[in-house]
Amino acid sequence: MVAAYVGLGSNLDAPGEQVERALRELQALPRTRLAARSRLYRTAPWGGIVQPDFINAVARLETGLAAHDLMRALLAIEHRAGRRRDGERNGPRVLDLDLLLYGDERIADSGLHVPHPRLHERAFVLVPLAEIAPDLDVPARGPVRELLARADVGGVALADPSA
Structure with a gap:
């Protein structure tokens, strides 16, 4: 078994429900157990849209x-939620699942980049990741706790439970 970390996000169609539903689907994946999860955080949109x-x-x-099988499963969960990857980056979406880390592996090919290439600069990932794994070491970047200390967390707050 490998420890894998998945970032979840939504800003359409009852986003809190979308994230909770995706967490249940992650738990239901074959040969997979949901070992920990963060609370829900409300975050400002990224990318100027x-x-x-x-x-x-x-x-x-x-x-x-395997990492690529897990990534395919994440894409299938997104698809079932209504996500269509149409090429628009940083736009609104019903569900976004990112494979952030897969053990201590480093993968860089056309279908997968692990660790996620922008994990270390995104407070909307670092804040919930630090909640469940503050001492986790991100390969070639350092401990989550230190990455978070350098991040601008101004746009991240605990979400209202009815979000």
Whole structure:
């Protein structure tokens, strides 16, 4: 079993419910256990596009799935939620699942980049990740706690439970 960390986000169609539903689907993946999850956080949109705030969380999975198989499963969960990857980056979305870390592996190919290439600069990932794994070492970047100390967390706050 490998510890894998997944970032979850949504800002459309009842975002809090979308993230909670995705967490249940992660738990149901074959040979996978939801070992920990963060609380839900409300975060300001990223990338300069006017859109609603996001609800974000991070999950720690213990999985027997290979990294690429896990990524395919994440994409299938997004698709079932209504996500269509149409090429628009940083726009509104019903569900976004990112494989942030897969053990201590480093993967860089056309279908997968692990650790996630921008994990270390995104407070909307670092805040919930630090909640469940503050001492986790991000390969080539350092401990989550130190990455978070350097991040601008001004746009991240605990979400209202009815989000």
